[in-house]
Amino acid sequence: MRENRLKLGIAGSAVILAAVMVLAYRNANRAVGAGHWVSHTYEVIAELESAFSGLKNAESGVRYFEVTGREEFSKPYHDAVQETDRSLTRLRALVADNSQQEQRLSALLSERKARMAELDALVEVRRRRGFEAARRMTASTGFARMEYARRLIDEMQSEEKRLLEVRLNDERDAARQTVLSISALCILAITVFALLIARITRDNIALTVEIAERRKAQQALDRYARFFSLSVDMFCIADFDGYFKELSDSWEIVLGHPKEEMLKIPYLDFIHPEDRQRTSEESSENSAGTSTLSFENRYRCKDGSYKWLLWNAKPISAERLIYAVARDITERKQDEQALQDYAGKLEKANAELDAFSYSVSHDLRAPLRAIDGFAKILEEDYAPRLDDEGRRLLGVVCNNARQMGRLIDELLAFSRLGRKKLEKTTVDMDALADSVVEQQKSMEPKRTIAVERKTLPAAHGDPALLQQVMANLVSNAFKFTRQKPDARVEIGFTEDAYFVKDNGAGFDMRYSNKLFGVFSRLHGADEFEGTGVGLALVQRIVSRHGGRIWADARPGEGATFRFTLPKSGGDNA
C-alpha cells in the first residue's frame, strides 16, 4: 500500500519533470533559433551596407576616371564593381527565405545592371571622346538610378530592421521562457527531491522502529524457544486432528520416545487404555474451545511403563491447535498412593486401638470393681473381726483399685480425644467458667476460696472439651491451694490468652517440660492426688483447637496456666 503510493508519487514526479524538461528544451531551442535569425538579419543589413557602399564606390571611381581620364583611376571602379557583385551574390543567398526582399533584390540587381551598363558606357565615352562628352553624359544620367537603388536598399534595410526588431523580441521572449521553464524545472525538481527525501526519511524512521521491534520480538521468541527447550515441564502443540505438531525436548527425556516418532503417531495411542476415553473426551472439549486445567492421565514410556502427567491446555480454534503443558507427577502420584496406603493402615491401627481401649475399659474395670467391691464387703461383714491394721490394709486395697479405675478412665478419655471429631460452635467462656467454678465449689463446700472472675471473650470450639479444659485447670487450682488458708483463684483473659491463676503450691519451672506429659506428675501422690493425665488432656484439647497452653509458676507461690483458643467467628477452626 505504502510502497504503491510511493511508486505512484515517483512516477508522477518523473512525468511532470519530463514534461517541464521538454518545455525547457523547446524554449531553449526556440531561443537559439531566434538568435540565429537575429544574426542573420545583422548579416543581411551589413551586406546591404556593403552593397550600397560598393555602388557608391563604383560611382565615385567612375567620377575619378572621368575627371582624370587616367587609366590607373579606373581600377577603384572595377574593384567596387567586383565588391558589389560579391555582396549582391551573398545577399541573394541570404534573402532566399524572404520573397519580398528577394523581389527587391531582383529589382536592385536589374537596376544595378542597367547602371553598370551606363557606367561602362561612360567609361568608354571618356576614353574615346574625352572629358566633356563624358561630363555631359554624366549630367543626363545616373542620378535617378542611383536614387532608386538607394531607395531599394533603404527599403530592404528597413525591412531587415523591422525583422530584427521582431526577431530580437522573439529571442528575448524565448530566452525569458527558457529561464522560466528551467527555473520551474529546478523548483519542481527540488520540491520533488525534498518530498522524496522527507518521505524516505519518514519511511526510514518507521522502518528503523519496525526493525527494532522485530528484533525485540525475535529476541523474545528466541528466549521463549530457549525455555521451550529447557523446560522440565513438557510443552507441546497438538493439532485438532489428534497429532502432536511440536514437542519440547523434555518429552524425549521423560518418556524416552524420540520426538519424530511421537509426531507420527496419534497421541491417544500413547495413553493408558484406562485413561484413553477420558482423554479423548477432554480433547473434544478442547476442540470445542474449552481450556483444560489440571487434567491427569498416563502416558506410555519407551520401556512400556507409564508416567502420570498433569495437564493444562488452551485451544486456539482459529489455528485448530491446542497449546498444552504437561508435568510429570508420577512421583507425586506414587507418594499419594503411599500416603493413602499409610492412611488406610493408620485407620486400621486406629480401629484396633479403638477395639483395644473398648476391651480395656470393659475388661479391666470389672476385676477392679470386684477387688474394691469384695474388699468393701469384707469390711462391712467382717469389720469386727479385723484389727485396725487389717482395716487399713483393706483401705489400701480399695484406694488402689479406685486409683487404677480412675487411671483407666482418664487414659481412655485421653485416647478417645485423639479420635473424637471436634464439634465447634461459639462458646460462652464466661458462662462456662461460672459453671465450672460452681461445680468445683460444690465438691468442696467446706473450703473458702476467693475466686476472682474477670470477663472472658467467647471462643470458637467444642463446648464439652473446652468445659473439660476449664474444669481441669480450675480443679487443679482448687487442689493445689488446699494447704493455703487464704486460697485465691483468678480466672481472666489478657494478651489474647485465657488464664487460671492460683496462689497454691506451684512448681519448679525446671520441671515444666514434664508438666503436660501423660502420667508425669510434679507432686507426690501423698501430697496431692492425681493421675498425671489431666494436663496432658488439657494440652491435647487446646492444641486440637489450634491453640497453645503454657504455664508459669514458682514453688510455694502458685501457678498460672495460660491458653489460647481460636476467636469466636474466626476461620482458623
Added chain:
Amino acid sequence: MITNAKDVEILLVEDNPTDAELTIRALKKQHLANKLHHAKDGAEALDFLFARGAYAGRKVENGPKLVLLDLKLPKVDGLEVLREMKADPRTKVIPVVIMTSSKEERDVVESYKLGVNSYVAKPVDFGRFSKAVEDLGLYWLLINHPPQG
C-alpha cells in the same frame, strides 16, 4: 438364682459372676432382690423374656418389671437383646437399664437409639456402684409406673 420364674420383677443379665453378686448384694440391701432372675448370657435372657427353651413355661406378659442389662455378653450381646425387646410390643414397655463397664460413646448412642431407659456405667468404687444399683432398682420398680400392656 430364682425361686419362681412367674413373679420375677428384675431380670439381671450379667455374665460376670462378681459383678452379678455385687449387684444382687446392693439390691438386697433395699429388699429388691427377692424376685430377681439372673441370666448369664444374652441367649438365656431372650429365652426368659420370650418364654422359650428352658423358660417355655413362662408367660411373656408376666414381666419382668425391670431389666438390668450388661452389654458385653456371651452368645448374644446386650445391644441385640435390647433390639429384640424393643421390637416386640409385649416386651417393648419393660424398662431396660444398661449397666456396663464401658463408657464408650458409641454404646451409649446406640443404646439410646434402641430405646433404652437408662444407661449406667458401673463405677469401680463399690460404694458408688451400690448406690447406683439401689437408686435404679428403687426408681424403676417403686417410683416409675410403666404403661400397662
